[in-house]
Amino acid sequence: MQPDALETSLYDAMAALDIIDCHEHLGPEKDRVESQVDVFTLFSHYTRGDLLVAGMSEPDFRSLSDHDIPLQRRWELFRPYWQEIRWGSYARAALLAAQKFYEIDDINDSTFELLSERMQQANTPGIYQRVLADTCNIRAALTQCGSTDVGTPLLKPLMPVFFDTRSWEFLSNEPCVADTEVSSLDNYVEAVRRYVVRVKSEGAVGLKMVSNPYGTPNREEAAAAFDALRADSEMYLADPNPLKDYLADQAIAIGTEEGMVIAVHTGYWGDFRQLDPLHMIPMLQRHEKAKFDIYHLGYPWMREALMLGKGFPNVWLNFCWTHIISQRFAVAGLDEAIDLVPMSKILIFGGDYSMAVEKVYGHLVMAREDIAEVLARRIRRGLISESQALELTRKWFWDNPKDLYSLDL
Numbered sequence: 001m002q003p004d005a006l007e008t009s010l011y012d013a014m015a016a017l018d019i020i021d022c023h024e025h026l027g028p029e030k031d032r033v034e035s036q037v038d039v040f041t042l043f044s045h046y047t048r049g050d051l052l053v054a055g056m057s058e059p060d061f062r063s064l065s066d067h068d069i070p071l072q073r074r075w076e077l078f079r080p081y082w083q084e085i086r087w088g089s090y091a092r093a094a095l096l097a098a099q100k101f102y103e104i105d106d107i108n109d110s111t112f113e114l115l116s117e118r119m120q121q122a123n124t125p126g127i128y129q130r131v132l133a134d135t136c137n138i139r140a141a142l143t144q145c146g147s148t149d150v151g152t153p154l155l156k157p158l159m160p161v162f163f164d165t166r167s168w169e170f171l172s173n174e175p176c177v178a179d180t181e182v183s184s185l186d187n188y189v190e191a192v193r194r195y196v197v198r199v200k201s202e203g204a205v206g207l208k209m210v211s212n213p214y215g216t217p218n219r220e221e222a223a224a225a226f227d228a229l230r231a232d233s234e235m236y237l238a239d240p241n242p243l244k245d246y247l248a249d250q251a252i253a254i255g256t257e258e259g260m261v262i263a264v265h266t267g268y269w270g271d272f273r274q275l276d277p278l279h280m281i282p283m284l285q286r287h288e289k290a291k292f293d294i295y296h297l298g299y300p301w302m303r304e305a306l307m308l309g310k311g312f313p314n315v316w317l318n319f320c321w322t323h324i325i326s327q328r329f330a331v332a333g334l335d336e337a338i339d340l341v342p343m344s345k346i347l348i349f350g351g352d353y354s355m356a357v358e359k360v361y362g363h364l365v366m367a368r369e370d371i372a373e374v375l376a377r378r379i380r381r382g383l384i385s386e387s388q389a390l391e392l393t394r395k396w397f398w399d400n401p402k403d404l405y406s407l408d409l
């Protein structure tokens, strides 16, 4: 079924909007243009999961990016699994990117070589500008690449505050303390503060954590665990533990004092039982002044994530990644979010890509389709006018992320 005239009209109006992309993993552009690209660059990221689940072995997947193997041979490895995953939302973003940037209607036996040639030809300085700014109207993209040295004002970094407390080796090598000697828990927390102050001065606008199960922070128990870990390099501390609970809590407090947004991955990834959005509730209650940017609508716990937005003034709901997890889910989530939460709380788009910058466009097309579908239905039911609906899209794509992250644009 083709989108009707109303959906098309909404889509076209949204295509003219300036956009703040609310989450990427894009690194400096030179990393992309210095790498050899081909059709498999479009399958280097989330589609990996689909290919492995379809039965592709990990070594075969890795060989897709091995340019010493002829492209034809790699295509033959890929082809049977591509047939199985090509109708999914991840694959659609790749197909849309191939159509838009390389005039390749379908990725198949007769096009993979030409697509690869065209991608390599276009892999030149300015590709971020051409894809993100010129094609997508993206004026700023929040990115997490583990560095504030992103090389362009188009990218606004967020920095991780993950604490791997499993061993002293891991803990003492966390980026926030990697360049300092830490001899006590208080020492460690002070190093975290210096790190937050430094990355902020380098342009970072937020910190990133995950919605693991966190216990109530207890400084004494955390200090005991810290000292034990430091004294015994062989010691292994399982998750969850009081040290991690305390450090995560301190990081939120410090980030908030320093004016950073706390971005939180919720749901889907690996053993996603450890990433239930509901794990965040004690943190939301303890840190009333913090601003929590809750990512991904907690898939598959969509209603749980929505309820965080419903019940807590310090929560924003970020639809990054959702439209390529499943367009059905994103449509349902947005429709319910409009029923549930103030319109100032919705951040509607984040591509969530790293090397395959072209797929940001594919994802954005899917996001616009989802929004148009939801809003057109509401307009037809007489719940909102078309101009009011477009006013909402402007808030979701621009005003809300600009305000939440205090972006100077």
Ligand SMILES: [Zn+2]
Binding pocket: 023, 024, 025, 352
């Ligand atoms: Zn991400």
